[in-house]
Amino acid sequence: MLKVIDSAVPVACWSCSVAHNESTLFCPHCSKIQPAAAADYFSAFSLDPKLNIDLAALENEFHRLSRKLHPDRFARASENEKEWSLADTALLNDAYRTLKDPLRRTEYLLKLNGAEIGEEHSGKNNANGPSRAPADLLEEVFELNMQLEEMRAARKMGQNDPELETSLMEAKKKFDGLLNAVDHQLRIQWKAWDEGDAAARITAQNEMIALLDRRRYLSNLLRDVTETLGV
Amino acid sequence: MAEGRIVGIDLGTTNSLVAYMEGAKPVVIPGVDGSNLVPSVVALDPMPEDGRPTITVGNSARTTLIESPERVIYSVKRLMGRGLAEIENEIKLFPFRISPDTEAGEVPRIQLGEMRFTAPEISAYILRQLKRNAERFFGSPVTQAVITVPAYFNDAQRQATKDAGRIAGLEVLRLVNEPTAAALAYGLDRAKEGTIAVYDLGGGTFDISILKLRDGIFEVQSTNGDTHLGGDDIDNLLLAVALDEIHSEHGVDLRSDPGAVQALRKQAIDAKIALSSAHVAYFDVELPNGDRYQREIPRDVYELLIEPVLNRTAGPCKQALTDAGITAEQIDEVVLVGGSTRIPAVRQLVDDLFKLSARGKKPHTDLNPDEVVALGAAVQAAILGGESKATDDLLLLDVTPLSLGIEALGGTVAKIIQRNSTIPASATEHFTTGVDGQTNVAIHVVQGERELAADCRSLARFDLKGIPPMSAGLPRIEVHFLIDADGILQVSAREQRSGKAAQIEVKPTYGLTDEQVEGMILDSFDHAEEDFDKRLLIEARNEAETILTAVERAPSNPAWQLLSADEQSAIFTSRDHLISVKNSDDKDTIHNATVALDQATRRFAELMMDAAVTTAIRGKTMETADEELGDAVTAPHPMAAAEFK
Numbered sequence: 113m114l115k116v117i118d119s120a121v122p123v124a125c126w127s128c129s130v131a132h133n134e135s136t137l138f139c140p141h142c143s144k145i146q147p148a149a150a151a152d153y154f155s156a157f158s159l160d161p162k163l164n165i166d167l168a169a170l171e172n173e174f175h176r177l178s179r180k181l182h183p184d185r186f187a188r189a190s191e192n193e194k195e196w197s198l199a200d201t202a203l204l205n206d207a208y209r210t211l212k213d214p215l216r217r218t219e220y221l222l223k224l225n226g227a228e229i230g231e232e233h234s235g236k237n238n239a240n241g242p243s244r245a246p247a248d249l250l251e252e253v254f255e256l257n258m259q260l261e262e263m264r265a266a267r268k269m270g271q272n273d274p275e276l277e278t279s280l281m282e283a284k285k286k287f288d289g290l291l292n293a294v295d296h297q298l299r300i301q302w303k304a305w306d307e308g309d310a311a312a313r314i315t316a317q318n319e320m321i322a323l324l325d326r327r328r329y330l331s332n333l334l335r336d337v338t339e340t341l342g343v
Numbered sequence: 344m345a346e347g348r349i350v351g352i353d354l355g356t357t358n359s360l361v362a363y364m365e366g367a368k369p370v371v372i373p374g375v376d377g378s379n380l381v382p383s384v385v386a387l388d389p390m391p392e393d394g395r396p397t398i399t400v401g402n403s404a405r406t407t408l409i410e411s412p413e414r415v416i417y418s419v420k421r422l423m424g425r426g427l428a429e430i431e432n433e434i435k436l437f438p439f440r441i442s443p444d445t446e447a448g449e450v451p452r453i454q455l456g457e458m459r460f461t462a463p464e465i466s467a468y469i470l471r472q473l474k475r476n477a478e479r480f481f482g483s484p485v486t487q488a489v490i491t492v493p494a495y496f497n498d499a500q501r502q503a504t505k506d507a508g509r510i511a512g513l514e515v516l517r518l519v520n521e522p523t524a525a526a527l528a529y530g531l532d533r534a535k536e537g538t539i540a541v542y543d544l545g546g547g548t549f550d551i552s553i554l555k556l557r558d559g560i561f562e563v564q565s566t567n568g569d570t571h572l573g574g575d576d577i578d579n580l581l582l583a584v585a586l587d588e589i590h591s592e593h594g595v596d597l598r599s600d601p602g603a604v605q606a607l608r609k610q611a612i613d614a615k616i617a618l619s620s621a622h623v624a625y626f627d628v629e630l631p632n633g634d635r636y637q638r639e640i641p642r643d644v645y646e647l648l649i650e651p652v653l654n655r656t657a658g659p660c661k662q663a664l665t666d667a668g669i670t671a672e673q674i675d676e677v678v679l680v681g682g683s684t685r686i687p688a689v690r691q692l693v694d695d696l697f698k699l700s701a702r703g704k705k706p707h708t709d710l711n712p713d714e715v716v717a718l719g720a721a722v723q724a725a726i727l728g729g730e731s732k733a734t735d736d737l738l739l740l741d742v743t744p745l746s747l748g749i750e751a752l753g754g755t756v757a758k759i760i761q762r763n764s765t766i767p768a769s770a771t772e773h774f775t776t777g778v779d780g781q782t783n784v785a786i787h788v789v790q791g792e793r794e795l796a797a798d799c800r801s802l803a804r805f806d807l808k809g810i811p812p813m814s815a816g817l818p819r820i821e822v823h824f825l826i827d828a829d830g831i832l833q834v835s836a837r838e839q840r841s842g843k844a845a846q847i848e849v850k851p852t853y854g855l856t857d858e859q860v861e862g863m864i865l866d867s868f869d870h871a872e873e874d875f876d877k878r879l880l881i882e883a884r885n886e887a888e889t890i891l892t893a894v895e896r897a898p899s900n901p902a903w904q905l906l907s908a909d910e911q912s913a914i915f916t917s918r919d920h921l922i923s924v925k926n927s928d929d930k931d932t933i934h935n936a937t938v939a940l941d942q943a944t945r946r947f948a949e950l951m952m953d954a955a956v957t958t959a960i961r962g963k964t965m966e967t968a969d970e971e972l973g974d975a976v977t978a979p980h981p982m983a984a985a986e987f988k
Binding site for chain 1: 557
């Protein structure tokens with residue numbers, strides 16, 4: 113579905129019987145919607161699998177395709193057409209949701225290339241995400257976790273500890289900064305991947321996997337701090 | 344079959360409406376009594392010795408509510424798609440009861456007089472009334488509809504609404520979220536661009552939706568809400584105050600008298616409505632022991648009382664903003680929907696939440712908050728029909744309000760589709776077996792945001808069967824979860840190694856089976872097109888007979904004496920005209936004469952309604968009330984007041 117491959121085998125349109133490329137969404141001859149075939153999120157938008165993408169163009173294309181494919185356009189069509197429209201639109205929506213978000217996009221592309229990584233956004237792997245702190249942060253993380261424990265205990269007793277609060281706020285600032293640094297490095301790797309040859313891509317891919325791990329750890333930590341502080 | 348019009352229906356907790364696109368403009372279709380609102384109240388008339396039970400819907404059913412509350416059901420939307428355990432507490436606030444023979448796991452049946460109905464069946468009676476109103480209006484059959492639901496409705500509540508449509512003989516082409524429908528109604532004539540928030544506080548549900556409008560595309564960014572929060576809760580607070588004070592000050596416990604409670608509820612609703620414009624409202628009730636309960640309710644006291652209810656809308660608003668990734672200041676416009684947004688304290692709260700005054704803005708209230716959802720449903724109906732130029736460029740992209748998850752090891756939830764994902768949305772998951780030769784795998788699907796499956800809402804248990812026997816861990820079963828454009832889950836599965844489509848047996852946690860719905864479909868007669876004109880004529884004659892019977896008895900009612908001589912003679916003139924045309928074969932002539940007589944008796948009906956309220960509060964038995972009022976008060980809706988808003 114939504115796949116654009118030059119070598120696709122021509123098939124006959126279910127409606128007008130004129131042969132067409134398997135990858136087309138609509139029959140070029142009679143404009144009827146065609147049965148769905150599996151496709152990845154990038155090809156759903158006729159994009160090369162790259163990490164730097166034009167978000168405004170992506171949104172425009174999402175709206176353009178939605179207008180053509182959405183089940184609202186097929187409310188009184190045949191059962192088959194309804195089903196294809198539903199499947200196509202679900203894929204389009206899933207693809208848009210993934211590609212418009214920089215982290216989901218990175219994770220998705222890495223997985224397309226065979227990398228095994230946790231999913232920050234799926235929720236399901238939160239529990240078994242990396243529990244080990246990055247080596248360079250061991251000490252600070254240990255200190256922070258102690259403070260968080262203290263803070264929770266104090267809150268439970270209905271007490272306030274302004275000093276502890278200030279120190280947690282400072283830690284939050286620091287870890288926010290670290291998170292931003294990770295994002296910056298990720299973007300550098302995007303460029304390396306998008307523009308590199310096969311060897312450069314492997315290097316970039318490994319870098320990105322490590323960065324995503326670090327990022328997941330940092331954002332979980334920040335979430336704990338935010339929840340404890342209630343800010 | 345020639346395709347008829349698609350109508351848009353707002354199936355509300357308190358009132359329901361049906362609308363359609365007249366050219367480029369959505370309009371509400373009035374009922375035979377000329378009112379746009381059909382109260383969502385269903386009554387079972389006293390059983391005739393032989394023959395079929397008569398169900399009435401709307402204003403007439405509301406009169407019955409005070410006369411014989413055990414024969415009436417209202418606010419049934421609160422019970423849609425919910426299990427016995429979930430509604431046990433809620434049902435205590437209603438005069439009607441769950442049938443004692445309902446078993447755990449079954450769709451609860453509500454006792455109505457001698458009969459029992461599920462919530463979708465009761466809703467179907469309301470839908471059928473709206474369908475008939477539309478058919479009478481068009482003079483042709485109506486078989487397809489768009490129905491609105493609260494955005495925060497879960498899968499089971501949506502499915503129950505679709506079932507209700509099917510039972511009523513309507514093909515539900517789309518379920519549309521109420522706030523989104525409202526946005527469509529507003530967006531139609533103003534080709535707006537920007538980010539809007541729709542704050543929808545109705546009779547029983549609260550929704551907040553944030554949308555981005557661009558080039559005719561209405562893209563929902565996030566939605567949140569509470570399916571059990573609304574005007575009903577405010578009524579209950581006022582009612583509780585009155586009941587408590589009557590008990591403590593006068594030693595009278597009205598709680599055991601459903602008729603008196605309903606009459607008092609009417610005063611509570613009247614007071615609530617009055618307090619949206621007046622600064623003080625009153626309870627004034629004559630009690631069975633001859634005492635009088637009089638109570639002044641100043642607006643500031645009222646606002647203190649309802650503050651906790653209103654504040655419950657703040658959390659969902661903030662969450663919706665967070666989920667959309669924006670701040671209150673980035674909202675360009677706020678649209679108010681639902682009758683409860685007429686309350687000044689609600690408007691103040693919205694102003695504070697979205698910092699409107701501070702930015703020199705005002706919420707949009709130009710469209711009638713009671714009608715805007717139905718109007719939007721009509722716009723969506725036109726979009727689906729694809730026949731209106733006005734809606735050619737419009738497209739609604741809505742989201743699922745709740746995350747979809749699977750129960751994983753240890754009872755935790757693995758989320759597979761996040762809340763606020765644009766629908767249709769899908770996810771593919773792989774499962775395998777844990778034991779050698781295992782041929783079944785069970786999957787428990789839940790909806791909600793909590794970490795433990797037990798805290799989420801159970802949707803269904805899927806039993807994947809017919810897996811070829813293999814060593815444990817070898818089968819690879821691919822399960823495809825898809826939330827369709829109505830927000831309802833579809834599941835398909837395939838064993839990848841054998842390529843066999845796995846059989847799926849679905850056990851919905853709540854809800855009717857297909858067979859049950861088939862068995863409930865109301866009068867198949869409704870579908871037969873050739874009988875349609877005949878039916879309209881019969882209906883028109885029946886309506887004429889009903890109102891004539893009521894008018895015949897009217898002079899014996901005390902309320903009759905309150906009418907002026909002119910009013911009385913106007914009623915007689917209209918009556919004589921209707922008698923002269925009622926046996927003709929022209930349904931329109933009969934219908935018009937019926938409407939004219941109904942109009943002439945409008946004030947009489949109101950007087951009678953007030954009398955019924957007073958009688959009920961005084962605690963008279965039904966029999967004496969009947970003697971005094973005559974049977975006229977139980978007449979179908981043309982005779983009853985439509986003053987509830």
